[in-house]
Amino acid sequence: MAGKLPASVMVVHVEAVYFQCSRAVVRAELWNPERQVDRRNLPSPGTMLRDITARNAEVATFDGKAYDEALPARVKATLY
Numbered sequence: 001m002a003g004k005l006p007a008s009v010m011v012v013h014v015e016a017v018y019f020q021c022s023r024a025v026v027r028a029e030l031w032n033p034e035r036q037v038d039r040r041n042l043p044s045p046g047t048m049l050r051d052i053t054a055r056n057a058e059v060a061t062f063d064g065k066a067y068d069e070a071l072p073a074r075v076k077a078t079l080y
Contacts, residue, residue, distance in 0.1 A: 001080035002080040004080050044064065044068045045067065045068060045071060046063075046064030046065060046066070046067035046068035046071070047064045047068075048064075049062055049064060049067060050062045050063070050064030050067075051064075
């Protein structure tokens with residue numbers, strides 16, 4: 001993508017596919033505006049990672065704010 005080779009490759013061999021899971025998407029009404037959550041009410045990636053790592057006693061602190069601030073540049077540099 002964009003002239004860059006992938007850092008790694010994964011080959012997946014599918015033995016079975018179950019389509020009934022698509023019903024969950026329909027039941028969740030993902031396209032129903034009344035069921036959607038305003039993005040401003042969702043935690044940021046940095047906040048989620050901070051909260052998850054806070055549960056691990058071996059991890060002292062995780063700077064979620066710094067993670068979020070660096071995220072746009074990191075995505076631009078590493079996405080492709």
